[in-house]
Amino acid sequence: MKKIIMFLSCILCxxxxxxxxxxxxxxxxxxxxxxxxxxxxxVTNTGMAGEPAAYLWIWSNPxxxxxxxxxxxxxxxxxxxxxxxxxxxxxxxxxKFRFTFKAVDIFLQTPGQLFSFGFLLKTKNGSKKTDDxxxxxxxxxxxxxxxxxxxxxxxxxxxxxxxxxxxSFAIQTNALSVNEQRMxxxxxxxxxxxxxxxxxxxxxxxxxxxxxxxxxxxxxxxKQFPNLPSNLSNAKYIRYKFHxxxxxxxxxxxxxxxxxxxxxFSNLK
Numbered sequence: 419m420k421k422i423i424m425f426l427s428c429i430l431c432x433x434x435x436x437x438x439x440x441x442x443x444x445x446x447x448x449x450x451x452x453x454x455x456x457x458x459x460x461v462t463n464t465g466m467a468g469e470p471a472a473y474l475w476i477w478s479n480p481x482x483x484x485x486x487x488x489x490x491x492x493x494x495x496x497x498x499x500x501x502x503x504x505x506x507x508x509x510x511x512x513x514k515f516r517f518t519f520k521a522v523d524i525f526l527q528t529p530g531q532l533f534s535f536g537f538l539l540k541t542k543n544g545s546k547k548t549d550d551x552x553x554x555x556x557x558x559x560x561x562x563x564x565x566x567x568x569x570x571x572x573x574x575x576x577x578x579x580x581x582x583x584x585x586s587f588a589i590q591t592n593a594l595s596v597n598e599q600r601m602x603x604x605x606x607x608x609x610x611x612x613x614x615x616x617x618x619x620x621x622x623x624x625x626x627x628x629x630x631x632x633x634x635x636x637x638x639x640x641k642q643f644p645n646l647p648s649n650l651s652n653a654k655y656i657r658y659k660f661h662x663x664x665x666x667x668x669x670x671x672x673x674x675x676x677x678x679x680x681x682x683f684s685n686l687k
Contacts, residue, residue, distance in 0.1 A: 440464070441551050444516065447682070451521040451532040451556045458516045459507075459539055464548040472515045472539040473501035478525045480536035480552040487533040492524040498544040507539065515539060521556065529559045563587050566679035568656075578637055581606060583660045583676060586632025594676075600664040601674040603628075606636035610643055611655040611680075618653060619643035626660065634660060656681050 443449075445456040461467055474494050479487040494505035507515035521532050536552025567582040583603065588594045606624040609617050621643050624636040640646070640653075647653075659678040666672050 440548075441554075445518075448557050450559050451527075451529040452559070454518055454520050456516065456518040458510060458514060459548075459551070460514050461539060461548055462513045464539075465546050466539050466541070466548050467513055469541060469546060471509070471542065472507045473505045473542050474507060474517055474537060475501070475505075475540055475547075476519070476524065476535060476537035478521070478527060478531075478535050479533050480550070482533060484533075487531060488527075490525050490527055492519075493526065494524065498540075501540065501542050501544070506542075529556075532556050565591070565593055566658075568681040576639065576641065578639055579656075580635050580637045581608065581656075581658045581679075581681075582629075583634045584632065585634065589632075597664045597666060597672060597674045598676055600666075601662040601676075602664065603634045603660050603662040605661045606634075606658060607661065608638060608643075608656050608658040610640065610646075610653055611657055612652045613654040615655070619646050636660075654683060656683070 440460050440462075442458045442460075443455070444458050445454065449455045459472075461469070461472065466472055474492075475498075476492045476494060477489060478492070479489045482489060494502065496502050496505075507517045510516050521527075521535065522529060525532065525535075534553035534555045536550050536554070538548045538550050540547040563584065565584050565588040567584070569580045569582070570577065583606075585594070585599075585601070585603065589599050603626050605622075606626055608621045608624065610619045610621075612618055621638055624638055626634050626636045629635045640650075657678050657680045660676045662674050663671050664674045
């Protein structure tokens with residue numbers, strides 16, 4: 419029985435990987451429920467392969483039973499056997515289709531009611547379709563306190579990026595060691611990582627300022643990195659941490675470094 423379960427789990431993982439490869443977020447991988455989201459779908463090796471036209475069938479909050487996030491059909495889901503023309507996708511090339519939507523407009527729900535969405539592509543009469551592509555989560559619009567935070571959510575090579583370290587919140591949630599709690603924050607460091615996690619460039623000794631009691635911030639631009647590769651197409655993440663000093667139990671001054679935090683670029687260019 420265990421072997422069967424493991425085998426089925428592998429199949430599900432493989433299906434998830436295939437789905438992820440089929441869907442490309444042209445507008446960036448991070449988005450809120452009020453953003454215009456553009457998605458390109460490759461229907462190769464799906465039930466829609468070779469079809470000259472594709473129609474969208476999309477719904478909110480797939481597989482959620484939480485009453486705060488009710489699932490709802492979009493305005494495009496009028497009739498499975500006769501999709502409306504405004505549900506028709508733009509054909510980019512053979513087997514590739516593109517569509518743009520704003521979640522609050524097509525689901526007629528508030529941003530607070532939208533956690534995620536799922537969709538599939540179908541022929542107009544529903545005789546052929548892809549498997550479900552899901553779930554894709556929305557970035558919440560309601561601020562949630564955290565130890566580490568990056569602003570803005572979507573950043574490019576020329577954008578000013580701010581990394582934040584909320585020492586006060588970390589102490590409240592018992593997320594720090596004793597030395598980290600005593601730490602006087604003096605600087606920050608950032609690493610630029612590839613999609614595989616390899617370090618592409620490092621930026622050290624970033625000046626830090628306290629923006630409010632117990633909250634520290636440092637800013638930088640990706641172009642600041644020394645020895646930055648000319649081709650950033652493989653750049654995917656930054657990993658950052660804050661540095662400082664503290665007086666330990668013996669009265670000695672020691673160097674202290676916070677745990678590292680990682681941020682995924684949604685649209686680095």
